[in-house]
Amino acid sequence: MSTFILTGHIGSGKTLAKKILENKGAYCICADEIVRELYKRPSYIKKIKDIVPEAVKKNKVNRNILREAIFSNKLKKSKIENIVQKDVLKKIKSLVERNKNKDLIIVILPIIGITKIKKYNGMILIKSYHKIRVKRLLKRKFYSKETIKNIISYQRKIDSFSKNADxxxxxxxTKEHLKNQLNKLYKEIKK
Structure with a gap:
């Protein structure tokens, strides 16, 4: 079994890469999907409501409102990360352990989430020009220009991780170009 971290800035193509790698046979664990599941738990809903009350309506977390709030307020962002990060890392570790019979496991993390996780067999970084990432994100209806700017500003501070990428x-x-690169990578890292 080989386990790799796949990371990149917002809008760099991690989700598309996940789909391509899954189609090749990799088992993918996505931190964002784990967070979405955590946000459905009553205990998390209560904690989020205590920090960002406007993000909880009818006992559901509105991730768009939460995103806007935490990426415009460092204190709220820090508090939410403190609540979520430990459980996300625990779940990732558990999923890796339960799926160690798989040939290749890819752990997909946002670039701001890679500070407290071990490297496993290596790190894959997906890079994309700033202008292209912003254009992609603006196509998603739930990102405002201000939120994109705020998220990217947090990620730039951790750009030094690119030198640690294997x-x-x-x-x-194009998507086809990305697919070709990932097909080559898959052959190289699958053991």
Missing amino acids: FVINNNL
């Missing part, structure tokens, strides 16, 4: 995938061209 593999770098440039996603500035």
